[in-house]
Amino acid sequence: MTYFRSHILVCNDPECLEKGSMEIMQALKSELSSKGLLDEVQILDTPRIGNCESGPEILVYPEGFHYINLSKENIPFLVEEQFLKGRPVNDLLAPPKKEEAQELGEPTAKEIRVVLRNCGKIDPQNIEEYIAEDGYQALAKVLTQYSPDDVINTITQSGLRGRGGAGFPTGKKWAIARDSVDGQKYLVCNADEGDPGAFMNRSVLEGDPHSVIEGMIIAAYTIGASQGYIYCRAEYPIAIRTLNIAIEQAREYGLLGKNIIGTDFSFDLEVRKGAGAFVCGEETALIASIEGKRGEPRPRPPFPAVKGLFGKPTNINNVETYANIPQIILRGADWYASMGTEKSKGTKTFALAGDVKRTGLIEVPFGITVREIVYDVGGGIKNDREFKAIQTGGPMGGCLPAEYLDLPVDYEKLTQAGSIMGSGGMVVMDDETCMVDIARFFMEFIQDESCGKCVPCRVGTRRMLEILTRICNGEGRDGDIELLEALSAEIKQDSLCGLGQGAPNPVVSTLKHFRSEYEAHIYKKECPAKVCRALIRYEIQADKCVGCTACARNCPVNAITGEAKKTHYIDPDICIRCGICKQVCNYEAVLVT
Amino acid sequence: MNAIKSLDDLQKIRDAALAKRKLGETSGSKQVIVGMGTCGIAAGARETMKSVLDFIEANNLENVVVTQTGCIGLCEQEPIMQVVMPGQEKVTYGKVDAEVAKKIMKEHVTDGKVVQGNVITI
């Protein structure tokens, strides 16, 4: 088969045809022919490249340059520059920002979709739809034109940092893995998105699995790995199924397996299902789990890049990191680096959950403020209540109060504010949320997920949970706050892995920003947000109760008495404060005091 | 399908896929897309999909292509359903339960009238 180094796609859409795209095609042909390039450059016509408003348009592959508003006069110069000298003609290029706005149809003005660009747009079970969206073009470009060093340079220049939470520079990580001398190397994708309230990765895996696969193949080529694993939590059965279909299709199309795209590079992928352990998001625990062991972390060093899966050098990135790669390769490091803040480049997906009007998935450039996320993208607080706090970074993150609404979101700023980026979960809380209860809730999660290997996390989180539980139960003691602080400091300092080191964060941040709530629980035996059961009472307001009996019928402990059409009464001694009566009352007659 | 052995092969598949998509847009067929990510399913997308298919079968509709897609990000609006009528912009509906789906199939897909109450803008 003839091998072309470049391809020109000329738009043959009716609109472009009308604007003379066939003449452009002819002009290209004769110009290339006169320069003797017809054997190297292939000209194809194709339907619809852009929106044809700026036709005639052409696309040049593998670089992906999009030229618009062409005329016959431009062609000799274009051919000279692009195909002889190998540099783009900037004046004729379509403006990238604009193209994005048109192509991606930004869901809201603040969003830029890079990772999520195909989600909800293409059929994830059909590889051709991904290919139609420039899928695997980046891989082709890398395999035919880039050395591993070139890839590392591009990724490094783009400023991409690990989206798993720690934010380690991806280019640097790959360079370390590439420099490991051992023959067999592994590539792992961490798709164990365990943070409660985070589901960005699930959406990408379900909606655009090939972008992750393509990113992984590029990474594998860069570091020299021949086998890869996607470790996906078993709680995501649809993501696992979609991934398996995508891998199968990629194999069929020669994009995985031996001699990818006809080159001598070979790489294959396997999906490994988790089995329900949050700690497996920690990379050494994840490795243990892939090896078929208890998902327990081990001390580092040695780092996985030196001694990882099956004792071999292993590179681990998360779903979002890999999904960014093809776009960075196609659009260039500078394009990527143009978004975001000084140290946090590009965009970040977040899962917006909790008491916000528009829950769901967003993708925004770094540097956007919390306020913009909550109010502009998220549409504000549900029922127009007050914003109380936003919890970022999952169970090891922290709760930030209203003072931080104007905080620009990036890795450093969030850490300075006492929270973390984490994988991107954001839980918005309104003024009906009790922060002690929330802290207790996260601690319950963590202590349930602690693997038990190290003492500070195993025992410390349980002691903290006991203290928080008694505070919520109205049995808090003088000195509990200080004890929580002391335990937090040591657990953070002494635990083996990130789970333990981050475990006290929800407590530390709520103690810092909402200390008075703790004090109210302990000293006044009050729950200001009226959440903690032991500290509240349910009462029926006589003036609102119509005697519909809904509450009495639904009360699980029969604490409510009253005849039909007459005011009902809740016996506080029987009431277990489950809140069902308040939920079922259509007259807002149940009051919490 | 033969494996992609060169850049050229990849280009051809891309072109063919684009052509196919173009063909879909110009062939006059109507497209119904249901978001079948986990959040969609959790919100009841399976019932929505079933309702759509039932409607097509019951009314012997032809020229309607039903496809699925992943999570679009507007999870609280799930189940989400999109309708593309020939030559028209895509319309996205939110909170489409089985009943609403039936209504959309009848009013929009069959009769060409957008069901205003459930349209969401993205």
Next chain:
Amino acid sequence: MVNLTIDGKTIEVKEGTTVLNAARANGVEIPTLCDHPQLTPYGGCRLCLVEVEGARTLQPSCTLPVNNNMVVHTDSEKVREARKFVLTMIFSERNHFCPYCQVSGGDCELQNAAYDEGMTHWPLQPNWKPFPVDASHPYIIMEHNRCILCRRCVRACGELVGNFTLGFEERGADSALVADLGLPLGESSCIGCGTCVQICPTGALIDRWSAYQGKETDVEITKTICQGCSVGCGIEVLTRDNRLVRIEGDWDAEINGGVLCDVGRFEPKTDERERVLTPMLRKDGALKAATWEDALAVISSKMKSSNGKAAAIASTRLSLEAMDAFNQVCRAAGIQSVFSSEESLPTAAAWKIAEKVGKPFESKLDALKQADCYLLIGEDLTKDHQVLSFFMKRNLPAGASLIHVGSADSGFKNYANVILPVAAGKEAEFLGDLKTLLNGGDSKATAAKYGLNEEYLAESVKLMKSAAKPAIVLGSRYDYKQPVETCQAALDIANAMKAIFISSKGGANSLAAAQMGMDDAIDLTGAEMVILAAADDKFSQTFMKKFEKVPFLVVFSSYVSPLTASADVVLPVRNWLEQDGHFVNLEGRLLSAKAALEAPQDVLSTFEALEKLAAGMNVKLASTWKDALKTTSAVMVD
């Protein structure tokens, strides 16, 4: 070499050393709990945390390798606080109410660590859900309520013993130690080696006998060797007021590295045999107490009168000194037939080949520990040379394979990749055919010939061929029909594969007995008198049957047995714990044993008894046990 600073002191250590070991080598003590020198570093308990300049959090010194220019503080405020915190946490979990624990007051590493940090009380009240005590095991008690989840026992059971009985169930604070699938220990695959008991830092695993018998600070400790088999494990014998408290493996012993089997650790405590406490003579059909002088006089006159028509048998548990004296006295009395108690075990066969070959051909135990494929021939090393089986079993999870030619229901049944049950008497022939198969050949015909599963045989060949460091191990088989041929065939395979070859050697001093020429099969025909130096040996029924028709039997024995009951003269001798002596183990290593207990009055060591006998017979003993070893060809292990 790497340079670093620990507590202001600049030190130089080898690259790859952990901070903990670097500190210890330079006199800086760091407390530990989950760490143990014989185990892979774990990093779980966090007691050994140190402050490393530039590190975000405190670092576990047990797993952290040294770095050039690293600056470490082991005694800073932060570190001391962390230690106290860790200990506080451990004490706040489960029952650490020390007064009720038998390891309290010196033997508990947790309690000691707390005292070292100046702790006098629990800063946090403990809060725990009680666990039932598991007392189902005949030797071991598992007291979960004192367990600190350090997993030393789990790791020892796997990494050192290779038995993998112990594991962990659940996770987090709900984790608990379990056996197999959560069985009571007594019903599990536990072989009762007690390594877990020895390695437990608290009182969570204890043995039934030594509890409340005395803390380590109250006892005397004698380092010696176990004489249960030919491995020669290093042990520490704990005694108090001349009573045996318990036996522990010597962590520093090169051979076993602290591991012991149930025979070495627990059998002496469970031995209920009655001691022979005075010399006895048969008079009018009954054994009567006698003086040493009278008893010895009867023996020497009988030896003279039997005119060489006598036989002598030495237990392979005799020390080199006693064995040599026995040999000299018997030969001086004209006894030609001097045997050892070894019964068709491979020692003699291996020795015969050694004499023929004239050069060493067996490998050291260290090589066995490194191998990646074991072809094991013989009945069952998991019964008579257990520690040898540990060395093999513990390599299996890392990918080593094990092929057992022997009983399908052996102790290897849960561990071997393949078991090939070759019928007794066919071993030599089978090994010859196996050697042919290794060069390529039809496994089908061979499998059919020996009634083996063809797939298993093919798998064995594949495993052996793909091994980088194969080992051929010849174990005992009580019914070897052709011991020499079998040994030779096994050795042929080893030579062909350039594999390690090791054979087990029966009793503690079997190899020495063979070297002293006591390697012929016992034949008592025509003997008017038999002298048996039984020492503290236990004999099989078949062995004892040989003596039924002996007209005059002399037995040197520590314990009463059917043999002493039928003997004409019985002489009381010390058991292994009561006497010094030297031994040659299966790899030819010369080992020295020390007495840990004093013998009862009137009970002599076998060597002393033989000295007395020699004096009575006017035989001059040359103290030449070393020469006796040298006079035969060299020790056969390389």
Next chain:
Amino acid sequence: MSKLNGNGRDVNKIVNAAVTEYHSKPEELIPILLKVNQELGFIPAEALELISERIHIPESRVYSVASFYRMLSTKPTGRHVIKFCESAPCHVAGGREVWNALLKELMIQPGETSPDGKWTLKTTSCLGVCAVGPVMMVDDDIYGNLTPGQIPDILEKYE
């Protein structure tokens, strides 16, 4: 010898199929356990023994792994397993009321199986559909946007 468990399934056959599917490799222990768990609803002791034997991993390790992960169960479960999401977003979105309604309806505590063997109630970590919380899974069916009132209707769908 084939072994039957309470669910009337052939344990031997199911284990062998799972082991074969994953090529008897020790590192495939977790997928094998998941498969058996999926087929039988839990992993009975005889299945653990068989797996240990077939892929050459000591029983203690098989059990240590099986009891570590929340999606594996070594204890018998009811005919239907309810997994209720206990994560913060669902909690904030009214999960507590739904949870209470569920407890009331089932009359069992988390981790327990109803006396008639119909239901096992478990909590699960985040199912990743927080935007439609509160969420629960009944067997493989996922239910979002739950309210206490829906619980009886949903439970009624199951035999």
